[in-house]
Amino acid sequence: MFLGDASTLLSVLNRRLPELGLVRYVCTETSWIESVLFWTDIRVGTSEIVLLQSNITVNYIKRKSDYVHEPISRTGLESIWRKMIELEILAMAFNPYEGMMAKISPTATPFPYRADNLWKIQSYVEDTRYGEKYFDGNFERSVEIKTRVGSGNFFRNEHSFPVKPYFNGQISKIASF
Template sequence: MKFFPVLLSFLLLSVSCATSAPVSFDGFLQCLTRKTQSTLPIFDSIYTTQNTSYDSILHAPMPQVKKNSTTGEKTVEVSFIAHFLGSSDKLVALLNKRFPELGIQSTDCHEMSWVESIVFWADYPLGTPISVLLNTTNMAVYSKGKSDYVKEPLSKDVIESIWKHMIKIEKILLDINPYGGRMAEISATATPYPHRAGNLFHVMYYTYWTEAGINATNRYVRLTRELADMMTPYVSKNPREAYQNYKDLDIGVNQDNQTDFATAAVYGMKYYKDNFARLVLVKTMIDPENFFKNKQSIPTLPRVGDGYIRGILPLIESAIG
């Protein structure tokens, strides 16, 4: 018997809105309303302190700075991209039921195969042939990324400050991933990933540039750090959590091919919270000589001579129950 693969279609939807500096949250909402065929207030579909129960299948709002090629004016554009498994007819019906104010039609959607969606997520224009994935020559792009978890709604003033700082950096995007739903149902200790219930969304600050040289690098890294510093009062605390897949060397890095326990405890608690202790035990049991390591890897238990430091093992065992 032969088995044939079933090619599943993926739909990608983008709705964009731009506002000119100086920016305001109210202006953004008004702009988004004007850009859609509104039958209901767009405000009802956005998370606010007055509306905390909205239900959305839209994924990853991505504020990004755009520059007018004619006037040179910089704006902040916010795109909502949905990656949907199924046909456009099914998605349009679902969106028009939950978000009638968007007025989505099948012509707003782009059905494609899995491999074609890979081309899209690689930031190529729609319609680019999949053969581009065979291209092994790429333009050098430098980047700096940081991440945060947000547990309380951001005020209008904070959002305005974020946009102004983004316009200052220019070559930056914020990737915002809403939480809740299934993510909140899974226990924080069920897997190494601990960022579950209590988070409104995760945000990545991603700055990118093509200019070579230390001056450009120093400038963009400094501006990215300034934006993250500005966000300190509005994100998670004790620890300030971070996403492990977005490596941030600012929160600790091992030197000289050695894994320092004290250094690892800092980034480890940010990435894994209380699960860090269990990961240390697993690492110590499976790889006691720390053969597999990187700049931000899980450490083994500290040792003195041939034994572990007295008192550490009971503390960690107590922490994991």
């Protein structure tokens, strides 16, 4: 997601990464709130009435954040992609912090991660490593049950099992390195 209009995005990316060959027709401009719909697999433009009448599933998951201070090399990125393919991972979130974010003082907001952070990588990892050791082979089964039966009360107990995210009604794997 780019926080700006398509023409600015095209100008920046075609100047810095011309090998991508980005063209206007693959860009979708939306308001911030419409982007929320997009990222939750709801068609942009869905009417408020339909949204209010819908039974939208809420997914709760635990994620790990790593703050990147130096660019990842091409070899490093290729290694990440190979590992994602091997693990059948569908998504890994990269949140950039340069540009306008770098111009905001760390003391101006409760979110101080500005200077020296190029981006954040979000992944799902720690609960699995801990859970597999602690629950001796029952962790994945317990997560599956929690996802299907009790995903709505995840934050009522800090030691609760995590739940898996859904994409298009299917439980999916996400980044777990």
